Amino acid sequence: MITGLLFVQALTFSVLSGIVASNKNRDMFGWGIIGFIFGLFGFIAAIAVGEAEEVQSSSRQRNQPSGAREFDPDEHEKKCPMCAEYIKLEARRCKHCGHEFSKEEVERQVEEIRESVKGSESASEGEKDERNYKSDEYDTEEILSTHDFNGVGMCEDCDYTREYVKANNYVCPGS
Incomplete structure (x- = not known):
């Protein structure tokens, strides 16, 4: 027992x-x-x-060259044209106001950001104009205000994404 x-x-x-x-x-x-x-x-x-930790993702990152990353749409946002709130890049409906995006529009926005990220990675590998990159002592909101972001979160003047600008303290030369 x-x-x-x-x-x-x-x-x-x-x-x-x-x-x-x-x-x-x-x-x-x-x-x-x-x-x-x-x-x-x-x-x-x-x-x-x-x-x-997940072994698969860390081994995948080790095999990539330094600085190269796979595009992840979840890391990017877009601004809703109706309520001006930021939502996920792949969202088809704004969670704040209910504005709907067509499937084609969402695919176009994802592709634009993908190209922008690819362009900013290749630009960062080449020569940078150091005058446009500010030290960490500058206010992020002040730096963001120098850009003219459109509905997909990409500056119309310099073609950099909001995330790239924030990460690198990049001041738009068009301002």
Whole structure:
């Protein structure tokens, strides 16, 4: 009777440790064995360990040349022409006012930003006009005010995205 009870307890902690480990991107089977052998202590250890980093994304970044990044539309925003709030680049409807964008318009905006990012990466690899890049002591809002951003978050004068301007403290030469 006691053996059966200990077996059920070990099985319970095994399953719980495996579930906790799986939620933290860890090996569910390995942590299940630890929970089975060590019981409550294995379960506590599974709770205490941190979340594992995704190996696939870090290895993909290591294989890319330095400075080169894959275009991610989630990192970019566009300004709604109706309510002037910023929304995700791929959004088809503004979450603030409900304004709808056509599928073609969204695809065009994504492509424009993709080309802009590609152009700004190639421009950053070449010669920069250092006069337009300000040190970190300058106010970000002041720098952003030198640009004329249109509905897709790209300056009409210098063709740089809002994110690029903020990251590099770039003052628009057209201002």
